[in-house]
Amino acid sequence: MPKGPLEIAGYTVLPLQLPPVRSFPKPATHYLYLHPHEPRIPDPDSSRSLFLVNVPIDTTETHLRHLFGTQLSAGRVERVDFEGVPTKKRDIAVVQGSLSNSKKRKRVTADELQTQLENTKLPSTWDRQLQKSGAHAIVVFADKPSMEASLKAARKASKDGTKIVWGDGIEDRLPPLGVERYRAHDRLRYPPRADLLRAVNDYMTVFHQAEEARAREAARKVQEPDEDGFITVTRGPKNNSVAREEEIKELVEKQKKQTEGLEDFYRFQTREKRKERQNELLKKFEEDKKKLEEMKRRKGKILPE
Structure with a gap:
């Protein structure tokens, strides 16, 4: 057989x-x-x-x-x-290739850029994976x-x-x-400065492209009609940096308004504690004064009026 x-x-x-x-x-x-x-x-x-x-x-x-x-x-x-390795390597490669050739590429979505962003890493500290x-x-x-x-x-x-x-x-x-x-591995723990800068620059480039893609998608959604066929009218597109500054200012002002009452309460507490401390010092001073008078009386000295 x-x-x-x-x-x-x-x-x-x-x-x-x-x-x-x-x-x-x-x-x-x-x-x-x-x-x-x-x-x-x-x-x-x-x-x-x-x-x-x-x-x-x-x-x-x-x-x-x-x-x-x-x-x-x-x-x-x-x-x-x-x-344990992502199986979408080809999709990531397509995104990277399309980014490198901006003239012939079609518009990349924010989700695709986010995927590439998540897979952008610093230089590896191992020359071979097990x-x-x-x-x-x-x-x-x-x-x-x-x-x-x-x-x-x-x-x-x-x-x-x-x-x-x-x-x-x-x-x-x-x-x-x-x-x-x-x-x-011990040598690769300290990669060259040029490699680190290249990795960080690549990350920040994709990050800004993802932010711009999200802004474009949000602006496009605003211009789309709702179920009743109406389009919401807005003030117009804003620069991302300006919009962020305005949002930060609004958050700061809102935080100040929320903490106005708390600041008064804390000042009131501080004022009351200061008064209590002063009363304790005065009380202790009177007690020490009485003790001093008692000691002088026992020695036969006449206290001045």
């Missing part, structure tokens, strides 16, 4: 040999589970994607491109979406035949027991792990 590929619950099991390291010189076998990507809500990329489970913790996009393109000699990988133990990834291929050829090649390698060394041949293309990774 011919031996078939290893399968568990519909997943193809692909054994991978992890290369030895100093801390663990004996080679170990890691099992990668593959399955056609079948999400509950299909998207245009589902038919040409593979769902990978239990990827090694040091997995990078370079590893998976090398695995399917070179070691299995099957399909061409377009991109890899790892667990995956969680047992994490999954979605590998999107150039087309459906590439995905099917890759899955077929993985099943054949599992059936034949082909030895696949994880990351063999790409060691020099990836940042090192171990102590060197933490040394690099």
